[in-house]
Amino acid sequence: AQKITQTQPGMFVQEKEAVTLDCTYDTSDPSYGLFWYKQPSSGEMIFLIYQGSYDQQNATEGRYSLNFQKARKSANLVISASQLGDSAMYFCAMRVLGSGSARQLTFGSGTQLTVLP
Amino acid sequence: ETGVTQSPTHLIKTRGQQVTLRCSSQSGHNTVSWYQQALGQGPQFIFQYYREEENGRGNFPPRFSGLQFPNYSSELNVNALELDDSALYLCASSLGTTNTGELFFGEGSRLTVL
Numbered sequence: 001a002q003k004i005t006q007t008q009p010g011m012f013v014q015e016k017e018a019v020t021l022d023c024t025y026d027t028s029d030p031s032y033g034l035f036w037y038k039q040p041s042s043g044e045m046i047f048l049i050y051q052g053s054y055d056q057q058n059a060t061e062g063r064y065s066l067n068f069q070k071a072r073k074s075a076n077l078v079i080s081a082s083q084l085g086d087s088a089m090y091f092c093a094m095r096v097l098g099s100g101s102a103r104q105l106t107f108g109s110g111t112q113l114t115v116l117p
Numbered sequence: 118e119t120g121v122t123q124s125p126t127h128l129i130k131t132r133g134q135q136v137t138l139r140c141s142s143q144s145g146h147n148t149v150s151w152y153q154q155a156l157g158q159g160p161q162f163i164f165q166y167y168r169e170e171e172n173g174r175g176n177f178p179p180r181f182s183g184l185q186f187p188n189y190s191s192e193l194n195v196n197a198l199e200l201d202d203s204a205l206y207l208c209a210s211s212l213g214t215t216n217t218g219e220l221f222f223g224e225g226s227r228l229t230v231l
Binding site: 004035037042043044045046047050091093103104105106107108109110 | 119148150152157158159160161162165173175205207209211219220221222223224225227
């Protein structure tokens, strides 16, 4: 079974500063993918960034980067130059990869990020 | 805008009733999955449909059932509603052949059971 742990229920950051949202995971499968999603108050889950377990380099997408430390089983999200529009709930998620496996995601409990002006 | 649409957006039911939620997947996507998100929690996987067949299910009782149609749209049915079924129900679509690809979520249907 897979498990995702997000230990920060809420975080505050000043506008234009960087912020790190923590995520640790647990799985016995060697092949997996890690995802971060943003959920504004509207409810829609917005994909931010993906990291495969065999990827050699940390993933980056614009202002988002994923600090992947495989030995520590952590996949922290770093948001640089925070904007007011970044205020939302952020979820870390995992999926076991491989043929025949359902493409289900296991989510953490989320971190509510508030960007202060 | 992900191209995934869900209906209705909000609904209220009473305990014991039945509900049907609908999802139109993004064009070209043949896989649909459903998630339940209780207030203050992360989404939990209910089941997944690929080309009209269920091919994965989470830890939900049989009163949660679904369908996928030839156009890849999908329905989630919940019978004998319980108070704990109150949640945001999210539908996500994807291309079944792309194992590492992202899921595209709709805005959800918020169900309240009284």
